[in-house]
Amino acid sequence: MIKISLDVMGGDFGPDVVIPGAAKALDRHPDVNFILFGIESQCLPILAKYPKLKEKSVFHHCEVAVAMDEKPSQALRRGRYHSSMWRAIEAVKTGEADVAVSAGNTGALMAMAKFCLRTMANIERPAIAGIWPTLKGESVVLDIGATIGADSQQLLDFALMGGAMARALFEIERPTVGLLNVGVEEVKGLEEVKEAARMLREANLGTIEYYGFVEGDDLGKGTVDVVVTEGFTGNIALKAAEGTARQIAELLRNAMSRTLLSRIGYLLARSAFDRLREKLDPRKVNGGVFLGLNGIVIKSHGGTDAEGFAAAVDVGYDMVRNGLTEKIQNDLKKYHARRLPPVGPEAA
Template identity: 85%
Template sequence: MITISLDVMGGDFGPEVVIPGAAKALERHPDVSFVLFGLKAECEPYLNKFPKLGERSVFHDCELAVSMDEKPSAALRRGRYVSTMWRAIEAVKVGEADVAVSAGNTGALMAMAKFCLRTMAHVERPAIAGIWPTLKGESIVLDIGATIGADAQQLMDFALMGGAMARALFEVDRPTVGLLNVGVEEVKGQEEVKEAGRLIREANLSTIAYHGFVEGDDIGKGTVDVVVTEGFTGNIALKAAEGTARQISQLLREAMSRTLVAKIGYLFAKGAFDRLREKMDPRKVNGGVFLGLNGIVIKSHGGTDAEGFAAAIDVGYDMARNRLNEKIVEDLNTYHARRQPPAGPEAA
């Protein structure tokens, strides 16, 4: 049995999307129960529509909801202990839930998750890992925006944590990991990426297969299971790719509706388009996973629909069922135990 806590007020639509999304996820995972944190008056009309979900849920009425444009520091000040977002995270901390899912504002969610759950031992900074559709299936990209900049050791931690997530998500024994870099040789700078490559190679881990450097176009090719980069570049690469996908789909839509012949073609090819759309559907890969905290938190896109929110719950379900955080702790301990020999009497 997996218990998932939900910030029902999070996202652009709150309970209107979160509750139907949870109902959908419940159909797919009969072994799930929910702990719901919301504002009762706003949630009840939606809850009444899904009696099965009601049977598998405990509802907690909260004092307030964090808004989508609230600054993280303000959200933390106002919403700590009492907001739907905070309490969904807290449920993971106290063991009432295995994983928390929120479509609320990313900055506030990360600030609260860090404050409430704290970072794991050996981890200096958490990361957000995204799931990226590729020609071969899916890859994990991290960090996609938790923090800006990362030194070599932090990139090494990202590689470890991303590797553990790939084992939990893709069911591979030894996922391939690449460091995002530019192809031009002898370019000055980004010493931390080169140094991280050295660290990962020398660590010679049994849990990940280090591939070396990868370039921006390797992500979509699916060259590696896990792509490691710092949060500024990761966020911009993700959004540039999302933007390109939207751009092409809009141009395609325009082209297909311009002439009668094209419209006829569209009718015949509709099945093929649907298959493509399904493959590239951003809702299917919805769910940024916060890595490096003492508890699993999943960030859903704020503007998603019920199907997308259900996909974020799916990600949380997989992460909890495959014991993501235990895997990460294990990997980190193995790595650091070898790295730092236990303290003992000094050699005379």
């Protein structure tokens, strides 16, 4: 039985999306129990409409809901201990839940998660990893917005954590990892990126296979299983890709309804267009994973609908089922053990 805690007040629509989304996720994963945190007067009337979910859930009233435009420092001061966001994360810390899911304020969620769960040993900063649809299937991309900038050691840590997530999600024994750069030539790019490439080549890690530099068009091609970058670039790439997907869908919709012949053509090729729409739907890959913490936290898009929130819950379910935290801890332990200077007779 997997236990999932939900920040019911998070996101642009709060319980109006979170509760129906949880009900959809429960239909797909009957072995889940939910722990719901929210404001009683807003949540219980909606929860009553989903008796199956209500039966598999425990509800806890919270006094505070973190606003989407609230500064992380302000949210941490005001919402610590009393907000639905904090208590959902705290349930992971105490072992009451296996994973927390929230569609709330990203900065506040990261601040609270880092403060409550703390980072793993030897990890300077956590990262947000997203699932990226490609021509070959899916890839993991990180960081997509946790922090701005990263040095070479942090990029290497991202590579290790992203590789562990790919193994947990895609069940790949040794995923390929690439560093996002302005070119594939070794002389190009920022010094931090070039230094991270050197460190990855020399580390010769057994859990991942370093591919080399990749460019922006490799994201959609699926050239590697894991793409590593820092948060500023990763977040822009993510938003640009989502915007492009919506643009293509809108252009196709307009083109297919313009004339009688185009409408007839759409009807004849409807199944193909349905598959394309499914592939371009950002909701299907909703759910960023906070990596590097002593616990699993999933960030859903704030403006998503019930289907999108259910997809974020699906990601959390898969991360728990496949032992994401244990995989990251083991990979980091092996890497840092190899970096320690030899002792005893080996030192001579």
